[in-house]
Amino acid sequence: METITKTSLKDKLIGQYELTKPSFVGDAAIREMAINAFVKQGLPGRKHEEYKYLNFELILKGDYSFSHSHSLAAQQIQSLYLLKDAYVAVFVNGQFNSNLSKLNDLPKGLIICSLPEAFEKHKTIVEQHYAKHADVNADNFIALNTALASDGCFVHVSKGAIIEKPIHLLYISSATENLILNSRNLVVVEENAQVKIVESFEVKDLTSKVVTNASSEIVVMPNAIVDHYKVQNESEQSILINTTQVYQEKQSVFSTVNFTLNGGVVRNNLNIVLGGEYIESHLNGLYLTKNNQQVDNHTLVDHRMPNCNSNELYKGIIDDKSVATFNGKIYVRKDAQKTNAFQSNKNILLSDDGTINTKPQLEIYADDVKCSHGTSTGKLDEDQVFYLRARGLSETSAKKLLMHAFASEVVSTVKIDELRDYLEAEISARFE
Amino acid sequence: MGNEILEEHINSDYKYGFVTDIEADNAPKGLNEDIIRFISKKKNEPEWMLEYRLKAFAYWKTLEEPNWAHVSYTKPNFQDIIYYSAPKPKKELKSLDEVDPELLKTFEKLGISLEEQKRLSGVESKIAVDAVIDSVSVKTTFKETLSEKGIIFCSFSEAVQEHPDLVKKYMGTVVPHTDNFYAALNAAVFSDGSFCYIPKGVRCPMELSTYFRINASGTGQFERTLLIADEGSYVSYLEGCTAPMRDENQLHAAVVEIVAHKNAEVKYSTVQNWYPGDKDGKGGIFNFVTKRGICLEDNSKISWTQVETGSAVTWKYPSVILKGDNSIGEFYSVAVTNNYQQADTGTKMMHLGKNTRSTIISKGISAGFSNNSYRGLVRIAKGASNARNFSQCDSLLMGDKCGAHTFPYIEIKDKSAIVEHEATTSKIGEDQIFYCNQRGIDTEKAIGLIVNGYCKEVLNQLPMEFAVEAQKLLAVSLEGSVG
Structure with a gap:
């Protein structure tokens, strides 16, 4: 045998x-x-x-x-x-x-x-x-x-x-x-x-x-x-x-x-x-996907102590057959009173074959907190495209401009000038 | 001060805890093929129905109880449940006088007496009550009025006997027996439920309603509801329930299926106030329900509204499959948990057709040691162009020992879709209460006011009769839960 x-x-x-x-x-x-x-x-x-x-x-x-x-x-x-x-x-x-x-x-x-x-x-x-x-x-x-x-x-x-x-x-x-x-x-x-x-x-x-x-x-x-x-x-x-x-x-x-x-x-x-009081955390992310790429962002913010702030913003532009996933979890423990936690995930889907999965989660065990999350997914706003076209921009350049604007909310949080310039150039190149 | 009121409420007994003594015709405890044959035989079912049950049972045996929900409880022992219990058959009843007085008393205690319903029948608002005690439908009123319009509204077992074609055609098409653990169990052992068929172009003249009630001790209740709205019809269906006090956990695994054909509209409202267990979390109902509707053809609409205040553990996701183009799905929910209650509830919106729309409004309120979760799925399939979804799920926390959670799943495969989801968690502001106090409204009433305002968007969706009941229920459920 x-x-x-x-x-x-x-x-x-x-x-x-x-x-x-x-x-x-x-x-x-x-x-x-x-x-x-x-x-x-x-x-x-x-x-x-x-x-x-x-x-x-x-x-x-x-x-x-x-x-x-x-x-x-x-x-x-x-x-x-x-x-x-x-x-x-x-x-x-x-x-x-x-x-x-x-x-x-x-x-x-x-x-x-x-x-x-x-x-x-x-x-x-x-x-x-x-x-x-x-x-x-x-x-x-x-x-x-x-x-x-x-x-x-x-x-x-x-x-x-x-x-x-x-x-x-x-x-x-x-x-x-x-x-x-x-x-x-x-x-x-x-x-x-x-x-x-x-x-x-x-x-x-x-x-x-x-x-x-x-x-x-x-x-x-x-x-x-x-x-x-x-x-x-x-x-x-x-x-x-x-x-x-x-x-x-x-x-x-x-x-x-x-x-x-x-x-x-x-x-x-x-x-x-x-793990302490009066902490500030900022989480930002930008993902640009194309072809058959798969990008999956998981974040977990664990508020263990009172009086902390966390702020999260993830944005994505999804093209071709790519798949983008966002799963953000905010966990507020019993003792973490006076917590402020915000979470937002925004996506633009450019193609018919792309997929966006998003799962913004809140798990909250304290009562004196302010927590919110939001997510939105859609195509580029047609009204905005129209506005720009009415001002003489071609459709492609109008869309490019809007995508750039969409991405720049995240890019602008970069505090190292050289890095920000590099990223802006990279992103512009992507939209060409 | 808040603590005093809280304690007072915590110590208050469940208002609807009493047992009606009606001689029950029980099946022996346990679950096997023989029990299923027993149920089927007892109900004089045709062969195809028995086969369906056995098929479901065989499938159920291959499954494991799911544990992904954000709840924890002692898993029910499925061999320790009585799967069939029916009040002894009586002769056909023509008037309320012939109904078992014990039964009437039960309804009176619940404040929903048939007599009152009947009296109401002379007036504008008509409610046809298909009273369900334990698992068998005892009395159906207004049947004649309905049948004039060609509407079929009867117990499920009656439908199996009298309208086998319709049952055969639709049963299991929305919630197949392979859907999930509890749906499979229900398909195998369901005892009775309601069946409703609205023919083409008929607008149902009254609100249809079923009152569920779990009665005999140790009885699981496995309801099955099938609601079919044919082309261009409209129906508003109410479901409400209370259950007596029990120490051991009782299992309730119902299945509700809704089919909406072209241009049809179905509105399904629930007020659920089953026994939630005592202040230590002992006892209470396990409510594991599979509810799903399908907008089968174009321009149809299904709307779910629920007010969930009872049950020790709730697991419930009323869903809509938006298959027809331009179809609409709606979900409005208020879920209140107190003491050790646990709720994991939400909805699924599956967008398959073009130009489909869905709205989700979920309001969770948690107090005591309870946990309240929203879990929802919005799926936009490829080709479901111009789909639109808006979801909002808010949580209100009362006290620092409870939890509020949100688990939204969003899966999008079409670029023209616009999907929005928002959620907030907060507590009742001291400034809000202060504002009310200042104007002479005591804290207790102020909370009722604020909570009702918070839930208004959902309560507005309920039919009048229910809206009043629901408001009262919210006030009772949250009496004194000042954070």
């Missing part, structure tokens, strides 16, 4: 864990817990409520390698350094690359290094926060990432330090074979510190299917201010699962803007825990 044994991707991932186990740095117990959680959860399929519109069992089908090799040189990636004047940490296929990075003259109070290095040199701080906020039992990909991540970035801003120049974390995928990459970041911003961080996901000379499972934990201590930006501009072959777990302490301000410009499948899990 002949038997055919086929290893499933799940088994393969678990096998990879066993294989690389000896070379891991950091806390083995955490990894062990994470792999156990992953064994239990597996990859999310269609039945998984949180992954209802993205069947990862199907999307991830294929054979993958875990290699990190590449042949990129600095001159090839000049255009990917979005900001002229910034501290840049470059990761190629998930591995920190010091040759491509620009981390020479870091100011006082700022540490940027690779995660293995951090585990060596800054053990106490790292161990205090690493994997403490992203719960391995809460999400399949957090579990997988915690179990397998071998590299990533550690950013530490010490007490009272105000970092003027932005920090740019640049992730580049460059491969000729199918890859699964797990990278992991930890950002700790201490009391009264201020920092701006830009994360961008790019590809260079990519000819294969690359799955990036990137997780970041961002800890914002009391009175700290963090501006966080994400630019996702990969190729249609790439799959990006991007988890951002934020923990905020009292009176801190965290703002994040997420731009999805290109990518085959993009899944963003943004979870913010408001």
Whole structure:
């Protein structure tokens, strides 16, 4: 009798864990817990409520390698350094690359290094926060990432330090074979510190299917201010699962803007825990989809303490056969009185074959709160098009102008001029 | 001060808790093929009906009880339920005098006596009551008036006997037995319900109404309602219910199907005030209902209005499939939860035809330790051009131990669709109460006033007779729940 044994991707991932186990740095117990959680959860399929519109069992089908090799040189990636004047940490296929990075003259109070290095040199701080906020039992990909991540970035801003120049974390995928990459970041911003961080996901000379499972934990201590930006501009072959777990302490301000410009499948899990009083959180997002792309934004704002504000705005323009999903959840716990939480999702559907799924959720257990959410979906307003055409604009330029205006509500929240100009140029190019 | 009033209310007993002693003809406890054959035989059903039941039962056995809703409760033991209980058959009744006096007393206590209804019949507002006690329809009034117009309004089992073609044609077309766990169970064991057929071009001259009542102890009630509005007809259907006090949980898994043909309009209103359990969350009705209507042909309209104040656990999503072009679906809901009540309710609007429109207005009010969720789906299928949806779901919280949740699902596959969803959560403002106090309205009344104002959009949709009842119900349900 002949038997055919086929290893499933799940088994393969678990096998990879066993294989690389000896070379891991950091806390083995955490990894062990994470792999156990992953064994239990597996990859999310269609039945998984949180992954209802993205069947990862199907999307991830294929054979993958875990290699990190590449042949990129600095001159090839000049255009990917979005900001002229910034501290840049470059990761190629998930591995920190010091040759491509620009981390020479870091100011006082700022540490940027690779995660293995951090585990060596800054053990106490790292161990205090690493994997403490992203719960391995809460999400399949957090579990997988915690179990397998071998590299990533550690950013530490010490007490009272105000970092003027932005920090740019640049992730580049460059491969000729199918890859699964797990990278992991930890950002700790201490009391009264201020920092701006830009994360961008790019590809260079990519000819294969690359799955990036990137997780970041961002800890914002009391009175700290963090501006966080994400630019996702990969190729249609790439799959990006991007988890951002934020923990905020009292009176801190965290703002994040997420731009999805290109990518085959993009899944963003943004979870913010408001763990103190008088916190402000701003979540904004813009996604422009075309062809067969699938973009799925999940956000969770967890109001645990009283007197906090959160404000969320996600906008999307959907074209061709692409699918865009927004699932925003606001969770207001019993003690979180005097919470103000607002959420809005607006979409424009340009094509007959596109799909928009939106699910703005409120779960509220406190009574003295003001929470609202709204969502609207439609085509471009014909009255507005008419108004512009009556003033001599052609139909296409009128529509372009309106889409630009629609997008600019999100783009205008970017506080780094250089980045905003870049995004505006990218978006304009899209509407050409 | 708020606490005193709250406590007073919490300690008040369920007003409608009493048991009528009518000799019931019970089936043995449990669920198996024999029980289903027993029910079918008892009701003298034709073979095709039994087959349908068995088919549904076979399918049900393959299913697992769903647990995605935002509620938690002890799952009913399906083998510990009596699936059939009927008052002993009496001779055909012609006047109210012949109705069991016990039964009449029950209705009197509920304040909806048949006598009053009959007296009303001489006046303008006419309500035909198909009184349902336990699972069998006992008395149908106004049948003659209705039959003059060609309207069929009778119990479901009667319809199976007398109008098998219609039942066979429509039953299970809107809610198939494969739809969900409870729909499958209902299809297998349904005891009785109402059947209504409005012929072509007829505007039903009166509001049709069914009063449900769960009676004998340990009886599950599995109602099945089928409502068909033929071309160009109009009907307004009311459904209201109260149930006696019980310690053990009772299961109610009803199915309502509505079919609207070309140019037809159906308005379905519900006031639900089943026993919600006592202040510790003990007892109360499990209300797991599948309600769905289909706008089968062009220009049809289905409108759901519900006021939900009772039941320990409610699971209910009255839906509309907008298949015909230019069809309209509406959903107006007020859901009140107090003490340990849990409600997960909302609607589904499936836009398939062109130029279809739907409106969703949902008002949730939670007090005590209760949880109140809105869960809704708006789906615009590809090709459903110019579909339009507007949804608004507001929640009002009273007290800091309750929860209000919104889970709207919106799926759009057509670019010409315009879909809007809005939701807010808030509490009654102290300034609002202060304003009323200042004008000599005490806090209790002020809350009633504010809540009624908050729900006005929905209450306005109810027929007159119900609107009054509903307003009272809201006031009673929320007495003193000052946050």
